[in-house]
Amino acid sequence: MPQSDSFYSTTDLSRKPGDIIAEALRHPVTITLGYKPRLVLLNIEDYERLLSQSDHRMPGTIETMPDALFSEFESAVDTYAQDDDGGRS
Structure with missing residues (x-):
């Protein structure tokens, strides 16, 4: 899965959610809060791949x-x- 190279603030997310979601469908997008990375938006296929590769112990x-x-x-x-x-x- 590609690493996130796009960063948006929570304010950006509230102002242009459609653009950010469209970008997150192509590759992971990091959402920052107070200049610190807090969330990552990613498409469902990447999310499911991460889950399938996770440690189930x-x-x-x-x-x-x-x-x-x-x-x-x-x-x-x-x-x-x-x-x-x-x-x-």
């Missing part, structure tokens, strides 16, 4: 971890503990 706890993953985790911890013990004198 969910936080969890050891209690909710699947058994197979917990076994791998436990094995990794044991290996780390053995390596750490071997380096101490």
